[in-house]
Amino acid sequence: MTANQPKPLLPVINRPIMEHVLRLLKRHGFTETVVTVQFLAALVRNYFGDGDELGMSLYYATEDTPLGTAGSVKNAADKLRDERFLVISGDALTDIDLTDMVRFHRENGAMVTIGLKRVPNPLEFGIVIVDDQGRVERFLEKPTWGQVFSDTVNTGIYVMEPEVLDEIAVGESVDWSGDVFPKLLERGAPLYGYVAEGYWEDVGTHESYLKAQADVLSGRVKVDIDAFEVSPGIWVAEGASVDADAILKGPLYIGDYAKVEAGAELREYSVLGSNAVVREGAFLHRAAVHDNVYVGPSTHLRGCVIGKNTDLMTGARVEEGAVVGDECIIEAEAYISSGVKIYPFKTIEAGAVINNSVIWEPRGQRNLFGPRGVSGLVNVEITPELCVRLASAYATTLKKGASVITSRDSSRAARAFKRAVISALNASAINVLDLEAAALPVARFHTAREKAVGGIALRTTPGDPQSVDIVFMDEHGADLSPAAQRKLDRVFARQEFRRAFPGEIAELSFPARAVEDYTHELLRCVDITGVRDADMKVVVDCAGGTSSLVLPSLLGRVGVDVLTVNNRLDDASPTETFAERRRDLQRLAELVSSSRAAFGVRFDPVGERVALVDEMGQLISEERALLVVLDLVAAERRGGRVALPVTTTRVAEQVCRFHGVQAEWTSTAIDALTAAARRPEMVFAADGRGGFIVPEFGPTVDGLAVFLRLLGLVARTRLSLSQIDARIPEAKLLRRTVPTPWAAKGAVMRSVIEAAEHHRIDTTDGVRVVAEDGSWALVLPDPAEAVTHLWAEGSDVDSAQVMIEHWARVVEEAAGG
Numbered sequence: 001m002t003a004n005q006p007k008p009l010l011p012v013i014n015r016p017i018m019e020h021v022l023r024l025l026k027r028h029g030f031t032e033t034v035v036t037v038q039f040l041a042a043l044v045r046n047y048f049g050d051g052d053e054l055g056m057s058l059y060y061a062t063e064d065t066p067l068g069t070a071g072s073v074k075n076a077a078d079k080l081r082d083e084r085f086l087v088i089s090g091d092a093l094t095d096i097d098l099t100d101m102v103r104f105h106r107e108n109g110a111m112v113t114i115g116l117k118r119v120p121n122p123l124e125f126g127i128v129i130v131d132d133q134g135r136v137e138r139f140l141e142k143p144t145w146g147q148v149f150s151d152t153v154n155t156g157i158y159v160m161e162p163e164v165l166d167e168i169a170v171g172e173s174v175d176w177s178g179d180v181f182p183k184l185l186e187r188g189a190p191l192y193g194y195v196a197e198g199y200w201e202d203v204g205t206h207e208s209y210l211k212a213q214a215d216v217l218s219g220r221v222k223v224d225i226d227a228f229e230v231s232p233g234i235w236v237a238e239g240a241s242v243d244a245d246a247i248l249k250g251p252l253y254i255g256d257y258a259k260v261e262a263g264a265e266l267r268e269y270s271v272l273g274s275n276a277v278v279r280e281g282a283f284l285h286r287a288a289v290h291d292n293v294y295v296g297p298s299t300h301l302r303g304c305v306i307g308k309n310t311d312l313m314t315g316a317r318v319e320e321g322a323v324v325g326d327e328c329i330i331e332a333e334a335y336i337s338s339g340v341k342i343y344p345f346k347t348i349e350a351g352a353v354i355n356n357s358v359i360w361e362p363r364g365q366r367n368l369f370g371p372r373g374v375s376g377l378v379n380v381e382i383t384p385e386l387c388v389r390l391a392s393a394y395a396t397t398l399k400k401g402a403s404v405i406t407s408r409d410s411s412r413a414a415r416a417f418k419r420a421v422i423s424a425l426n427a428s429a430i431n432v433l434d435l436e437a438a439a440l441p442v443a444r445f446h447t448a449r450e451k452a453v454g455g456i457a458l459r460t461t462p463g464d465p466q467s468v469d470i471v472f473m474d475e476h477g478a479d480l481s482p483a484a485q486r487k488l489d490r491v492f493a494r495q496e497f498r499r500a501f502p503g504e505i506a507e508l509s510f511p512a513r514a515v516e517d518y519t520h521e522l523l524r525c526v527d528i529t530g531v532r533d534a535d536m537k538v539v540v541d542c543a544g545g546t547s548s549l550v551l552p553s554l555l556g557r558v559g560v561d562v563l564t565v566n567n568r569l570d571d572a573s574p575t576e577t578f579a580e581r582r583r584d585l586q587r588l589a590e591l592v593s594s595s596r597a598a599f600g601v602r603f604d605p606v607g608e609r610v611a612l613v614d615e616m617g618q619l620i621s622e623e624r625a626l627l628v629v630l631d632l633v634a635a636e637r638r639g640g641r642v643a644l645p646v647t648t649t650r651v652a653e654q655v656c657r658f659h660g661v662q663a664e665w666t667s668t669a670i671d672a673l674t675a676a677a678r679r680p681e682m683v684f685a686a687d688g689r690g691g692f693i694v695p696e697f698g699p700t701v702d703g704l705a706v707f708l709r710l711l712g713l714v715a716r717t718r719l720s721l722s723q724i725d726a727r728i729p730e731a732k733l734l735r736r737t738v739p740t741p742w743a744a745k746g747a748v749m750r751s752v753i754e755a756a757e758h759h760r761i762d763t764t765d766g767v768r769v770v771a772e773d774g775s776w777a778l779v780l781p782d783p784a785e786a787v788t789h790l791w792a793e794g795s796d797v798d799s800a801q802v803m804i805e806h807w808a809r810v811v812e813e814a815a816g817g
Contacts, residue, residue, distance in 0.1 A: 115157030151746025395428030439607030444477030544570030545605030593617030
């Protein structure tokens with residue numbers, strides 16, 4: 001929709017969004033306005049001119065390069081008088097009471113007043129927390145669900161004093177929320193938030209665009225509609241011709257000089273642009289049809305957008321969520337499926353069934369990235385075509401000529417899909433260093449050590465042999481941060497992929513000593529002194545995975561007696577079910593006990609996570625395993641810091657304090673843990689789900705490295721794992737999951753903040769409420785599912801139960817349960 005026009009010019013009820021904004025400004029007395037423009041600036045200038053038709057004075061400030069939200073205003077400083085001014089977006093539909101907002105600003109003596117609005121999904125906005133007087137306490141730009149502690153977001157509407165412009169460098173890209181406001185807040189400047197009661201919709205998606213049309217027609221937003229209401233909810237503009245036998249069911253809008261023939265049916269929330277023609281038998285429901293569109297006989301449009309100057313011939317059908325760009329021709333009987341995007345200036349042949357966008361089918365899930373990267377059923381959700389597009393999008397975010405590491409687990413699906421990934425990367429001018437089948441820690445190691453800017457690993461989804469995960473890594477070998485994921489997601493959604501010229505097609509190579517280089521560095525970095533003298537025996541289960549490719553060269557140089565099981569690559573069963581995992585752990589426990597081994601370890605199929613069995617043949621739970629390894633590391637180091645997610649039992653804090661080590665709490669996102677582990681003072685990090693980080697070797701989760709580290713620790717301490725476990729207090733940590741509709745998640749977190757008003761709170765991830773006696777509860781929205789997770793820990797199980805019941809009720813009531 002914006003391929004050939006700027007978003008502020010998109011029509012809502014036949015007027016550009018920006019015109020609705022300018023009319024709002026005029027209603028509140030703002031008649032002198034500077035418009036900052038960059039993309040297709042001439043179109044904006046040509047449409048609005050000097051503002052005389054609107055009874056306003058418009059001036060323009062053009063950016064040669066993007067200057068950010070604050071930099072663009074600074075660029076217009078010479079056109080602003082030395083007095084208070086208002087900043088408002090030209091592509092958000094609103095009827096907020098600007099006069100009252102200015103009054104609030106003036107009465108509070110504010111330097112900046114930020115317009116705030118409560119929204120169901122705050123992920124794409126900046127969250128702002130204010131105190132009871134409206135003074136700003138904290139900012140958080142585009143949070144993850146774990147960082148959502150309110151549904152009150154920044155609308156991008158500001159009232160400002162002129163001295164604010166002194167904070168912005170000339171000609172530089174500067175952002176209000178990311179750069180200027182935090183600096184002012186830190187300095188103690190009077191920043192206030194005005195919670196607006198009016199309507200506000202950031203028109204940034206096709207869904208929000210259609211919603212804005214419907215909201216105007218429903219009267220939810222006060223704008224000027226340039227038409228006559230010929231009957232309740234039926235708006236017909238000047239010069240329109242509507243046959244008496246046409247069927248109209250409002251609310252709907254028919255633009256000036258449009259024509260609707262007999263037998264045509266226009267249903268709720270349909271919008272016709274100027275000079276549109278709707279022939280007999282056509283059916284429109286929740287369709288936004290722009291100017292000069294021809295809708296042929298028996299055409300069927302539902303929940304879609306049709307760009308200007310497009311022709312839809314007899315019997316054409318466009319389904320929910322589809323978008324047809326400007327100046328397209330949709331020939332007779334063509335069928336455009338739900339969600340398909342037809343870019344401008346295309347022709348769809350007669351009778352064609354279009355299930356994909358013009359080149360590729362659209363993304364069909366809420367979020368591209370889940371907790372394990374991009375996941376889905378083999379050859380249903382994850383196909384070779386999808387792999388090509390994903391890799392092309394990833395390559396588009398990188399510089400031409402860069403290098404990327406690729407690897408896979410032992411499965412046939414991962415092997416097939418990796419070939420598609422490599423082809424797309426090479427075709428996009430990205431060199432590939434392919435490790436073939438490799439343990440994931442080996443792939444992460446080489447991504448960080450080689451001259452690579454990232455990596456892609458394909459693996460079978462844990463516990464689901466029918467599905468596959470595609471893991472994208474940054475230059476440190478860590479999973480992509482949420483910000484990098486969003487960037488990749490945007491490129492993928494736009495489907496604007498870079499292609500290399502023939503001479504730029506990149507190379508594919510195979511590093512010769514991948515495993516040897518990894519094991520050599522691992523043995524150099526990890527302390528295994530005392531292992532040879534301890535005369536230890538351990539039992540290792542490779543789970544038929546890629547750790548079996550590493551262990552032979554690793555264990556041969558350690559000097560420990562090892563009994564290995566499942567020490568092979570199993571391409572037919574690359575993962576295991578929950579029942580199979582329990583069976584294998586039971587077998588491992590029996591082997592440890594019968595062989596009198598010091599301990600047993602079971603790797604996951606990619607060598608990243610471990611399960612531990614003590615010398616008595618008892619499985620150590622994931623929570624207790626974290627505490628046991630933490631105790632060993634802390635006792636030996638006697639200093640430094642450890643990084644743990646906020647969901648970890650506070651018994652870990654007791655262990656740290658006892659040994660003179662300091663705990664640092666991170667969010668549950670794995671990238672936050674790896675970022676913390678990169679700091680030089682870190683001696684240990686773990687996620688509580690079998691994932692451990694050995695910072696002296698690398699900042700990423702590595703089962704092989706923690707196994708080697710554990711060998712050295714047990715050998716030197718001369719204590720068994722059961723003895724260490726016995727000296728650590730029991731945790732009283734409970735967990736619960738509460739169903740939460742997506743639209744209610746922001747309101748839920750606001751309710752939690754309000755309910756915790758008299759308690760100490762921590763918003764590292766979600767909202768953690770801390771009582772005076774140290775007991776705590778954590779409320780954390782799930783980033784991928786419509787649920788909210790709760791944890792509670794007390795001095796005993798009963799107090800923890802009371803806490804989790806209380807906060808579960810708060811969540812359920814706020815979610816409408």
